[in-house]
Amino acid sequence: AQKITQTQPGMFVQEKEAVTLDCTYDTSDPSYGLFWYKQPSSGEMIFLIYQGSYDQQNATEGRYSLNFQKARKSANLVISASQLGDSAMYFCAMREDGVSQGNLIFGKGTKLSVKP
């Protein structure tokens, strides 16, 4: 079974609108961390936001916020006021103790295209 599932291979959003990128995860570890990364065509993975499994509040970083629903095992990324520079691949990743001992497990990614 996939540990990280991103069901949207590609998405379009109009500039200045908000967009939600979906991510669901599967783990039996009580302690884990969830990450979102942005990968432009240049290839570099850019860290966007982190949510710990014990964090009480949803994480926010500027225009990025993470809609963390622990019971549903979902960690959706919300980008507000989309900009043309937001066009990129977006990856959801999880880190858990236990089998993976802390390394990142990535989803397949969502390609976001922002239209002017």
Add this chain to the structure above:
Amino acid sequence: KAGVTQTPRYLIKTRGQQVTLSCSPISGHRSVSWYQQTPGQGLQFLFEYFSETQRNKGNFPGRFSGRQFSNSRSEMNVSTLELGDSALYLCASSRLTGTRSSEQYFGPGTRLTVT
């Protein structure tokens, strides 16, 4: 603060050769992890080094190896290259290891092409 640096950025090798990639983590970071990214398999974990010790290893053949030096810089080596080793190799650094660390910053990657 300087970010994670990787050298070289691009590399072309022939089947059967070996290659060494280098990664310098962010100053103060002691953990270095390596990932392979291919269109077919996506992003896959290779191994992690912390304080010069391999802490964790992904499901890759023994042709893939690595090491970490006392200054936290890390190298990974791939011997007897195969066409399927063509990929973007990404290095990530963090201060701590495991779930105690909420940060993992990536370098720009080394794009390896095997012909």
